[in-house]
Amino acid sequence: MKDYQIFELGDFVTQGGATIRDAKLAYKTFGTLNEAKDNVIVYPTWYSGQHYDNEWLVGEGMALDPEKYFIIIPNMLGNGLSSSPSNTPAPYDQARFPGTTLYDNVSAQHRLVTEVFGIEKIALVVGWSMGAQQTYQWGAQYPDMVERIAPFCGSAKTSVHNFVFLESVKAALTADVAFEHGWYEKPPTKGLRAMARVYAGWGFSQPFYRQELFRELGYSSLEDFLVAFWEGFFLERDANNLLAMLWTWQNGDISANPIYNGDFEKALGSITAKAIVMPGATDLYFPPEDNEYEVSNMPNAEFRPIPSVWGHFAGGPGLNPVDVTFIDDALKELLAS
Amino acid sequence: MKDYQIFELGDFVTQGGATIRDAKLAYKTFGTLNEAKDNVIVYPTWYSGQHYDNEWLVGEGMALDPEKYFIIIPNMLGNGLSSSPSNTPAPYDQARFPGTTLYDNVSAQHRLVTEVFGIEKIALVVGWSMGAQQTYQWGAQYPDMVERIAPFCGSAKTSVHNFVFLESVKAALTADVAFEHGWYEKPPTKGLRAMARVYAGWGFSQPFYRQELFRELGYSSLEDFLVAFWEGFFLERDANNLLAMLWTWQNGDISANPIYNGDFEKALGSITAKAIVMPGATDLYFPPEDNEYEVSNMPNAEFRPIPSVWGHFAGGPGLNPVDVTFIDDALKELLAS
Structure with a gap:
């Protein structure tokens, strides 16, 4: 339905x-x-x-x-x-x-x-x-x-810098051998988690972290935010889908x-x-x-x-x-x- | 000598x-x-x-x-x-x-x-x-x-944000199965290269990349900068040493x-x-x-x-x-x- x-x-x-x-x-x-x-x-x-x-x-x-x-x-x-x-x-x-x-x-x-x-x-x-x-x-x-x-x-x-950020996300995800060059049968969870941690520093700003505003979102600690928000977010996604959209983004013009x-x-x-x-x-x-x-x-x-x-x-x-x-x-x- | x-x-x-x-x-x-x-x-x-x-x-x-x-x-x-x-x-x-x-x-x-x-x-x-x-x-x-x-x-x-940046570096490096939880005999080169790409976006600023100042350093393209400067830099380092210093940094106070x-x-x-x-x-x-x-x-x-x-x-x-x-x-x- x-x-x-x-x-x-x-x-x-x-x-x-x-x-x-x-x-x-x-x-x-x-x-x-x-x-x-x-x-x-x-x-x-x-x-x-x-x-x-x-x-x-x-x-x-x-x-x-x-x-x-x-x-x-x-x-x-x-x-x-x-x-x-x-x-x-x-x-x-x-x-x-x-x-x-x-x-x-x-x-x-x-x-x-x-x-x-x-x-x-x-x-x-x-x-x-x-x-x-x-x-x-x-x-x-x-x-x-x-x-x-x-x-x-x-x-x-x-921008060029944005492109580099995306390279870093891609490198972290594909460093996991379980990614199998895209031919995985089971999700490359280690790579998805690594990608999530890379994303975490970019998604929110220095003052956001300085003020620990993740607590306002209901997370009990920094590590809880990294695991429950970030890793949880990307673990639900398909790795090849993420890379397909990343390609679109890197080529955005x-x-x-x-x-x-x-x-x-x-x-x-x-x-x-x-x-x-x-x-x-x-x-x-x-x-x-x-x-x-x-x-x-x-x-x-x-x-x-x-x-x-x-x-x-x-x-x-x-x-x-x-x-x-x-x-x-x-x-x-x-x-x- | x-x-x-x-x-x-x-x-x-x-x-x-x-x-x-x-x-x-x-x-x-x-x-x-x-x-x-x-x-x-x-x-x-x-x-x-x-x-x-x-x-x-x-x-x-x-x-x-x-x-x-x-x-x-x-x-x-x-x-x-x-x-x-x-x-x-x-x-x-x-x-x-x-x-x-x-x-x-x-x-x-x-x-x-x-x-x-x-x-x-x-x-x-x-x-x-x-x-x-x-x-x-x-x-x-x-x-x-x-x-x-x-x-x-x-x-x-x-800072908390800096800590998160370091988490991302660590996650990229250790996502490589060749890292073997630190007991590698051969360097985990895929992880070192991934770490290098993660570092690249953080080390230099958005305007540095916007102005393509990596060309002033003698690199012929963005990819050349990522490979020759960044990957070359970290490939020469020992992964456990990098993680030891990263621990010092994350605990810096x-x-x-x-x-x-x-x-x-x-x-x-x-x-x-x-x-x-x-x-x-x-x-x-x-x-x-x-x-x-x-x-x-x-x-x-x-x-x-x-x-x-x-x-x-x-x-x-x-x-x-x-x-x-x-x-x-x-x-x-x-x-x-």
């Missing part, structure tokens, strides 16, 4: 030239598409997240109010619900799942939005982290369709496609949507400086850092009520404009 | 209650101890470094001028030259090498300085990173002996000893030495904020960040001439006062 829908993409050809046969795009919707089809919000998922993990920002009285808006949460390719290493039949399964890009993801989402729902305008695209990257991608790939964007704690192009041919500033300049760009002020891998540069190249964008010590997790998934309110308020303001 | 000396510590009892029999403290000196014995500088080593790796700050015309000063570089326990997992005979070899603390290290160094050289006053203790931690430890453990300290890119107590019984502010307050404390402005694991707090609790200290985008490597090992000059100038000023 699944609580979401599958859009059959058919033979989906990736930017890299692979064909995922009978490709799937999993999605969930909230609210009702109105007659004018002008109440649409698209809200892509983040690294390792599924649509369930996006729901903290949806609710009555919030900006993303299903009473007013038709909210579509498309699951990113590789996340275990849409086509992924873990659910694609041989021969494109496991280690052979092809790299998919922001362009691939948003092309698939565009087909869903237009072919299934006949939507021509999107009031808002919004997302956290890799969801923010897809948000930027929507703005650059379909500028005439997207009226507003609100990417938070993410960038339009993965809204200009790496036939429309912009690598001209990043041109891609940014094409985003005519009204934008509020919200980095976490203490985010260690999507630092505000990269967004500041992006906003300076966008015609209709505002740079508005989230004044938070929660690092990357200022943006989600709804851990900290103060930051949730900050983001929700900005979305209300943007939707009202 | 070794170019350094060994001080025989005899049966060295650690804070934790282990006895390292026939313990060794390796050291190298530069310059000549004068008659008054008042020209002494102690310059401890850093994580994984040996005295060779400290020499960039020593030289004619520099603050640490062997023509004027008698400079002692003691090698940290665990670094492969002083007693370490790699050179201690069974049964305290490899995985059984005991944890050694800042207190243990500085106690051993104090014996060297007093028993071998009859020194009563030290003009300056100076060090980078874990060398800075030992520098703070000298100031708190022997306040009547130490006239000046200059810790750079290090803290008097390892100048008040965790019988003198201060965990009263950190009291330990800081006892450092009467004139101090210039120099964090790297963009250091990700020894961020300036921790030093700022420390300095506010020290009676005779100045907080002077190194205005650099080189992250932790603003402090060493001599990679960037501008930062070297900044540090050297501060040391000259401190020694002249």
Whole structure:
């Protein structure tokens, strides 16, 4: 009894030239598409997240109010619900799942939005982290369709430092011999736990740890936070899925496609949507400086850092009520404009 | 034909209650101890470094001028030259090498300085990173002996976030099955390489990577930097030695000893030495904020960040001439006062 829908993409050809046969795009919707089809919000998922993990920002009285808006949460390719290493039949399964890009993801989402729902305008695209990257991608790939964007704690192009962080995650995961170059039958738990510990220092900021704010989340000690939050988080994920999404992230660039041919500033300049760009002020891998540069190249964008010590997790998934309110308020303001 | 000396510590009892029999403290000196014995500088080593790796700050015309000063570089326990997992005979070899603390290290160094050289006053203790931690430890453990300290890119107590960073390094290294719980016969190269990639994102800052300053160091691409600089660096080290020093680091706290019984502010307050404390402005694991707090609790200290985008490597090992000059100038000023 699944609580979401599958859009059959058919033979989906990736930017890299692979064909995922009978490709799937999993999605969930909230609210009702109105007659004018002008109440649409698209809200892509983040690294390792599924649509369930996006729901903290949806609710009555919030900006993303299903009473007013038709909210579509498309699951990113590789996340275990849409086509992924873990659910694609041989021969494109496991280690052979092809790299998919922001362009691939948003092309698939565009087909869903237009072919299934006949939507021509999107009031808002919004997302956290890799969801923010897809948000930027929507703005650059379909500028005439997207009226507003609100990417938070993410960038339009993965920075070199961010790439290095991802190398470290990958190295820790794949150092486990049980990973078997991706052909494991049992999960490489040691590698998943190592990856979790690597992620831990990056996900939250120095002041978050200095103030031991993990206690506010209900963890009894630092080690409890590392085991119960971090290791628990990644142990539930499939290693190849994590690496598939990591590939997407490392290759994240809204200009790496036939429309912009690598001209990043041109891609940014094409985003005519009204934008509020919200980095976490203490985010260690999507630092505000990269967004500041992006906003300076966008015609209709505002740079508005989230004044938070929660690092990357200022943006989600709804851990900290103060930051949730900050983001929700900005979305209300943007939707009202 | 070794170019350094060994001080025989005899049966060295650690804070934790282990006895390292026939313990060794390796050291190298530069310059000549004068008659008054008042020209002494102690310059401890850093994580994984040996005295060779400290020499960039020593030289004619520099603050640490062997023509004027008698400079002692003691090698940290665990670094492969002083007693370490790699050179201690069974049964305290490899995985059984005991944890050694800042207190243990500085106690051993104090014996060297007093028993071998009859020194009563030290003009300056100076060090980078874990060398800075030992520098703070000298100031708190022997306040009547130490006239000046200059810790750079290090803290008097390892912060919670820094501890998490070290957990990530350890998890990556030990995820390699070849590590064999420390009982390897061949080096766990996959783990050492994974550890190197984890370290890479932390060692240098986001702007360092944004500006691709690794090219200034002679690396032809990011991947070349990751392989040739980072993996090359750690592949030369012994895994158990790295973990021994990591243990020292994770337990770094100048008040965790019988003198201060965990009263950190009291330990800081006892450092009467004139101090210039120099964090790297963009250091990700020894961020300036921790030093700022420390300095506010020290009676005779100045907080002077190194205005650099080189992250932790603003402090060493001599990679960037501008930062070297900044540090050297501060040391000259401190020694002249």
